[in-house]
Amino acid sequence: MAFERITQKDWYKILDAKPSDSLAELKRKYQRLALLYHPDKQKADVPAGEVEERVQRFIEIDQAWKILGNEETKKEYDLQQRG
DSSP states (O other): OHHHHHTTSOHHHHTTOOTTSOHHHHHHHHHHHHHHHOGGGSOTTSOHHHHHHHHHHHHHHHHHHHHHTSHHHHHHHHHHHHO
16 A cells, blocks of 8 residues: 555656666666765755755655665566556
8 A cells, every 4th residue: 555655656767777677787876876866965055945856856766776676666666567
């Protein structure tokens, strides 16, 4: 039930990945984006609105990895996307 709510987003798109990508490839893409958007890595002179957008983007990236980085939840997500 809770998983259905999550599937509304395209987690592959968020990670700039494809369903055919290997787990190692997904991890590489996740790590690249996580470093790019991590709140601790942001410059101090970024406007407040942009900081909030970047934090939200980082949260989405993290959620995508939690689903796609686990073989079981990835398989369940893939099956729901086809249906």
